[in-house]
Amino acid sequence: MRFGTVxxxxxxxxxxxxxEERALPLDGVTSLARVIEEWPAAEPAVKQALAGDxxxxxxxxxxxxxPPIPRPGKxxxxxxxxxxxxxxxxxxxxxxxxxxxxxxxxxxxxQSIRLRAEYGRVHPEPELAVVVGRGGEDIPRDAAMDHVFGxxxxxxxxxxxxxxxxxxxxxxxxxxxxxxxxxxxVDTWVTYPMRYKGSDTFGPIGPWVATKDDIPDxxxxxxxCLHQGRVVTEDNTRNLLHSVADVIAFVSRYTALExxxxxxxxxxxxxxxxxxxxxxxxxxxxxxxxxxxxISGIGTLSSPVEMR
Amino acid sequence: MRFGTVxxxxxxxxxxxxxEERALPLDGVTSLARVIEEWPAAEPAVKQALAGDxxxxxxxxxxxxxPPIPRPGKxxxxxxxxxxxxxxxxxxxxxxxxxxxxxxxxxxxxQSIRLRAEYGRVHPEPELAVVVGRGGEDIPRDAAMDHVFGxxxxxxxxxxxxxxxxxxxxxxxxxxxxxxxxxxxVDTWVTYPMRYKGSDTFGPIGPWVATKDDIPDxxxxxxxCLHQGRVVTEDNTRNLLHSVADVIAFVSRYTALExxxxxxxxxxxxxxxxxxxxxxxxxxxxxxxxxxxxISGIGTLSSPVEMR
Numbered sequence: 001m002r003f004g005t006v007x008x009x010x011x012x013x014x015x016x017x018x019x020e021e022r023a024l025p026l027d028g029v030t031s032l033a034r035v036i037e038e039w040p041a042a043e044p045a046v047k048q049a050l051a052g053d054x055x056x057x058x059x060x061x062x063x064x065x066x067p068p069i070p071r072p073g074k075x076x077x078x079x080x081x082x083x084x085x086x087x088x089x090x091x092x093x094x095x096x097x098x099x100x101x102x103x104x105x106x107x108x109x110x111q112s113i114r115l116r117a118e119y120g121r122v123h124p125e126p127e128l129a130v131v132v133g134r135g136g137e138d139i140p141r142d143a144a145m146d147h148v149f150g151x152x153x154x155x156x157x158x159x160x161x162x163x164x165x166x167x168x169x170x171x172x173x174x175x176x177x178x179x180x181x182x183x184x185x186v187d188t189w190v191t192y193p194m195r196y197k198g199s200d201t202f203g204p205i206g207p208w209v210a211t212k213d214d215i216p217d218x219x220x221x222x223x224x225c226l227h228q229g230r231v232v233t234e235d236n237t238r239n240l241l242h243s244v245a246d247v248i249a250f251v252s253r254y255t256a257l258e259x260x261x262x263x264x265x266x267x268x269x270x271x272x273x274x275x276x277x278x279x280x281x282x283x284x285x286x287x288x289x290x291x292x293x294x295i296s297g298i299g300t301l302s303s304p305v306e307m308r
Numbered sequence: 309m310r311f312g313t314v315x316x317x318x319x320x321x322x323x324x325x326x327x328e329e330r331a332l333p334l335d336g337v338t339s340l341a342r343v344i345e346e347w348p349a350a351e352p353a354v355k356q357a358l359a360g361d362x363x364x365x366x367x368x369x370x371x372x373x374x375p376p377i378p379r380p381g382k383x384x385x386x387x388x389x390x391x392x393x394x395x396x397x398x399x400x401x402x403x404x405x406x407x408x409x410x411x412x413x414x415x416x417x418x419q420s421i422r423l424r425a426e427y428g429r430v431h432p433e434p435e436l437a438v439v440v441g442r443g444g445e446d447i448p449r450d451a452a453m454d455h456v457f458g459x460x461x462x463x464x465x466x467x468x469x470x471x472x473x474x475x476x477x478x479x480x481x482x483x484x485x486x487x488x489x490x491x492x493x494v495d496t497w498v499t500y501p502m503r504y505k506g507s508d509t510f511g512p513i514g515p516w517v518a519t520k521d522d523i524p525d526x527x528x529x530x531x532x533c534l535h536q537g538r539v540v541t542e543d544n545t546r547n548l549l550h551s552v553a554d555v556i557a558f559v560s561r562y563t564a565l566e567x568x569x570x571x572x573x574x575x576x577x578x579x580x581x582x583x584x585x586x587x588x589x590x591x592x593x594x595x596x597x598x599x600x601x602x603i604s605g606i607g608t609l610s611s612p613v614e615m616r
Contacts, residue, residue, distance in 0.1 A: 074410040079500050080476060092476035098502035100408045102382040104563060160482065168388060168400035173588040183586045189497030192387050194406035199562040254507040255412060278491045280481040
């Protein structure tokens with residue numbers, strides 16, 4: 001089963017996927033987050049809709065798509081979570097490292113990525129994203145998948161130019177090592193991601209949330225990223241270093257997950273890590289769009305690009 | 309005028325400050341964000357409440373405080389924005405650098421900071437925070453203050469231990485400098501702040517939002533931070549490198565501001581930068597609380613500490 005959210009007559013409306021290319025608006029259902037909260041009690045009504053009159057289903061291109069969850073409580077993104085990264089990492093954690101995107105940076109399928117020349121290079125990062133069903137904290141690894149509602153697609157747009165600009169090399173204040181209660185200064189690098197990961201439109205997401213029963217193994221999905229019709233990434237989620245269950249168990253030790261939270265699992269880049277087809281060469285600021293991300297069993301997320 | 313949000317009978321309720329130490333619940337007013345949206349049309353009713361029966365006002369300690377805006381759309385934090393930092397920065401941007409805290413990390417006045425031994429060192433960072441009134445993008449500097457509703461207090465809890473753990477030293481993929489379309493590898497440091505800045509309870513905030521007419525100059529406020537009754541920071545917002553107007557103008561080039569968004573202006577640490585009284589020596593994980601932050605004209609934010 002696949003869900004999306006569209007705008008119809010100025011209001012949010014939940015739609016159901018019918019076959020590959022059609023979407024059926026659900027009468028009176030305005031919030032996918034609410035559907036998820038009420039799951040599985042809401043499931044029979046959804047199945048009934050799918051078994052009923054499908055003549056009102058229309059082609060996906062006829063809708064104005066919003067992010068499937070328009071305002072998730074938080075959007076957590078896992079960094080460098082692909083086996084193609086390991087030989088480039090000189091030091092770093094063995095656990096998932098994470099940053100946030102603001103919910104206000106999310107845009108739906110077909111909505112434009114809006115860039116400025118001053119953003120510098122901006123490249124796509126195609127990712128599988130988890131949609132949290134039941135929330136929780138301190139979720140054990142073996143119960144983690146019970147907290148997944150389904151999966152969607154995120155394009156984790158990134159500006160390496162702004163990343164470089166927002167990096168400090170400084171002497172951080174630490175307690176003195178001698179325990180004197182005085183301070184010492186430690187040579188430190190810190191990068192602040194608000195701009196380079198969180199600028200408006202840097203989070204294309206959707207169009208579909210595929211329920212987990214549609215996705216028997218989230219670690220065996222192909223991910224493709226096309227730029228202007230040319231394949232720039234082809235990867236498989238088996239190359240994720242930290243699994244969905246690992247990430248849920250880890251992150252929920254630090255932040256309680258809530259229904260509708262999004263966890264983007266990290267950039268697929270295995271096949272593009274070498275040679276000229278790297279996503280890092282796809283500078284949307286100078287090259288424009290569109291950029292498409294397809295994940296098997298979920299769908300295709302398409303984004304035009306416009307300059308502001 | 310000062311506003312807060314409390315929990316009463318399981319529901320959110322907006323309160324008004326009466327004198328220094330009392331709060332008056334506003335009948336039927338459940339959302340400060342809504343009050344701000346409706347400002348200045350909502351102002352006369354508020355003034356009427358203050359001119360009316362104040363016998364229902366109770367001492368602040370008799371309330372259960374929530375974050376003044378319990379779920380802001382985003383919480384933007386400015387990094388290293390204090391003149392005490394400048395001699396420690398070897399390289400870094402001249403503009404404001406920013407990160408996000410998840411709204412779910414916010415806690416109200418009197419609510420406990422909850423820590424685990426595995427979080428390592430966690431120290432307080434006392435900060436002035438702006439509450440956005442009218443939203444907007446590309447806000448000109450000279451109109452920026454029109455978008456401020458008021459000011460509150462944030463304690464930007466930070467774990468330097470997790471910061472170190474979540475730092476990667478790696479070879480980032482960049483386009484080849486020769487324009488061949490191939491890639492090159494660039495020695496890069498990246499820090500991911502979700503855990504070290506965004507873990508649950510890492511954002512004590514409130515209790516009060518002072519409206520901007522109460523704060524004639526946001527760059528002439530004293531900030532004090534007390535740990536277990538001992539002063540660990542005494543500073544003044546005149547030491548901010550980037551002013552409120554600068555930050556609003558800058559950030560709104562990248563992300564549209566919305567009513568109720570919070571912008572924490574950066575850690576006050578001028579007086580504590582040297583010697584043994586640095587906030588960095590206040591490890592709440594080993595020392596416990598409480599920690600209090602006071603800003604002149606706004607109030608005092610108090611947080612006990614408990615171990616999970």
